[in-house]
Amino acid sequence: MPQNIYVDSYTLESLSNDQNVCNACRHLYIKWKNENSELSSILDHFKNDMYELMNVQVQTEDSPRLTTEENPTLITTTNHQVVKLQLNAASSFHTKCCVCVENLRDHAAKITSQNRDFIFFSRNIWIPEGARCCSGHLINQLLLKEAVDQIKPFSIRYQELSSSDVQLLLNKAQNFVENGKKIFSFDDPRDLNDDEYRLLTRVSRDNFNDFVQTSSTIRPSCSRSIRTAVGIYLCKLRLGFGYVTHQYVIGRHTTAIARELMCGGDSTDTTIIIIDRTHLHIQKSRNNKFERKTFNLCKKRSLLKSMMIITTIGYVVACIGSFMFNFNNNDAGITKDILLRNTSNILSWLKEHDILAVDRGFRDSICVMEALGLEATIPSFLDGRRQFSAEEANESRCITKIRWVVEVANRCLKQFKYFANTIQNSSLVYLESDVNCLRSHQSLSTTYDKI
Incomplete structure (x- = not known):
């Protein structure tokens, strides 16, 4: 049976013809067969022949008195049945x-x-x-x-x-499926095309290969090869405020809808930036002081914040932090700390009259933004009234219209299994560098144009 053959190759144990496969192994075989539909025709093709072949092999192995002299016909059939x-x-x-x-x-x-x-x-x-x-x-x-x-x-x-060839073929198919789960690899030239090399490293694939050939002094290790080291280095050069220029964001990473709603469609030297925070689940700490600062009463678990700065098409300019989840580290407090401390040299990148689109949680940081010459757009407050005026309601809708991409960027971060699950406290020292991997993620310009 094909499922017996799969169990043989998966567990490296031979099953006799009278043994049944358990439900767990049977479900694993069904899942593997559904994911590899191209192999189902091959399995159906030799199903009957392999059933007889496995029966003969099991009889030969289970009979210690069976020798070539006593049963020459049976041994010959086993060796020649294909x-x-x-x-x-x-x-x-x-x-x-x-x-x-x-x-x-x-x-x-x-x-x-x-x-x-x-x-x-x-x-x-x-x-x-x-x-x-x-x-x-x-x-x-x-x-x-x-x-x-x-x-x-x-x-x-x-x-x-032969039977050994079929078993080897199934093992190779399993390895092919497991290796195919990787997103990309610089070591395999088939994984990335020329456009993807330009997106990640800003050089073409041929130029990348030539650069790797000249980097012969780099020593490979068990965790990464020379091509992987060069690819990661070129990706890191493209991250943060130091890589993308102010004018480049205006020309390539600002949508026409956002420019029309926020600037009236006339300004060509004003960039529109969206600021929002995302939270990451971390492990409960035995340090009581640290646990009190990271525990969130609303979520009922320990969390850390990271502030994301993105453009109106979803391009992540920077990911700053990680910050505690206590009262002092609210959205407005974190934003004021970033601006006043000039974190990641953000004030040198921002220009006067640039627009920062934020939500109502940033209301206490509006005065700091205006003092630095920046313009903040925030949805209106009722302030004791029963409803908004028509103008205030339309302004709030315009801000919401351009801020939806930040939620998509947060979802892209949680697509990484490392960030979607609980992060171990032993790796928190590298958390800010790990979050910055989203800055090399492809922008949402294609998706935005379809909406």
Whole structure:
């Protein structure tokens, strides 16, 4: 049965024909089969043949008196019974490239088993062992993304697989699914295209590869390679107020709707910034003083705050903090502390008459913003009245119209499993640096245009 084969490969234990699979293993097999629909046809194809093959193997293993001399027919059947599959095969000529089907020149390379497995599971194309390709299609012995997309099936091939081959194929499929859960990797040239390299590092993929070749003095470690170290370094160079300029935010990260609602559509030297805080769940501390400062009576748990400064299209300019959750560290108090202390050199980046869109929780910091020459937009207060006037209600709607992107940015932060779950207190010293990973996240300009 296919589920018995899956359990064999998953637990590395052989199941006899009369043993049943438990519900936990059966649900794991069903989940794996649903996530790998391309393999379901293969499993159905050799279901009956593999059932007989596993039965013969179990009988052979469970009979200690069974030898080759006593049962030569049974042993012969076990050694020669195979499964024949119909597969889409690429060209395997030693004189032609299996990618571009051009005549091979002096610099030819053999397709490794890792590349052959990747193409089989991702493209459903079987590359025979010994196939060759041009060296220009490879980086660090891995096929480029363009090369993988360029491979076409050349013929229909009937491939014979033994029971050990099928078990090995299932193990490789499981590893392929587990490795596919990673968001991206600088080590694999197939994970990121040229636009994604420009988005993260501001250089093209070819320039990144050339830069890595010249960085031979960097020592790799068990936790990261040279390519990963260079990629992380280039990403960090693009973070914070020091990277993005004031005029660049006005021209590329300010929507026409926000400029029309806040500036009347005429100003071209005023930037519109949205400020809001997000909270992160942390572990309960045995330090009573620290626990009192981080415990929130509304949420009934320990929290830390981080102040986010984003543009009207969702581009995260900076993430400042982490701050305690006590009474003194409310939204207005944190904002005043950031402005008065000039945290992250924010006052050098902001210009006079720039607009800061905030909510009602920042009302006590409005006087500090105005004293620094900044303009703050905040929804109106009733102040004992029963309802707003038409003008005040429309102004509040305009502010809410441009502030919704900050909630989407907060949701993007919680998509990281590390921030969505409870953070251990031992890693709080690195929390501010960890939160800054959101600053390299792609902006919401595409999403905003569709709304």
